[in-house]
Amino acid sequence: MTTTKSAEDKQTEAPDFAATLLNLAKGKTHAELSTQLAELVTAVTTTLKPGKLTLTLQVKPQHGVDGAVLVTAAVASTKPKFEAPASIFYATDEGRLVRDDPNQASLY
Template structure:
């Protein structure tokens, strides 16, 4: 006697809801792995236990757990001041006074 394919069980378990949940979890995992560039894991645990001592029936439960990769936290660059505060501009560099030049002014300088 050959073994019945496990996909048949998953298709019938909870009228197909388990298989749908597994498919959704896998799709979300693939998206997270693609976005983060790191591996993740999808684990399905199938538990089988008797319904009663003499009933002959078995209770089957499926637990689906996804472990997507952890997101890489964003970073920013700051510089320390002499007082040990963090600021966005390097306090050791002079700041340049920048001003906006209009298109008309810029063309006058070209001769």
């Protein structure tokens, strides 16, 4: 036995999250998320390190309008970075950095 929803049930049923996301900021939030996700995936596959994409939604009441809320979205990503290669130096007694060991005699 299948049940069908009445028009009243459909009106009170909340839209799914994806539909809400598409409507945030006239679709700009969805577009920004899509762009940043593609950039993040490229960075992760290039560096072989993890990254993060975060969507934060702030929901607050709209003063003076019963039942209305303001929804603001913030998108942030943390992309992995290549580690800068390290270089070996030797410290002299004067506090300078030199490439050759000052305690070893020169061979030439």
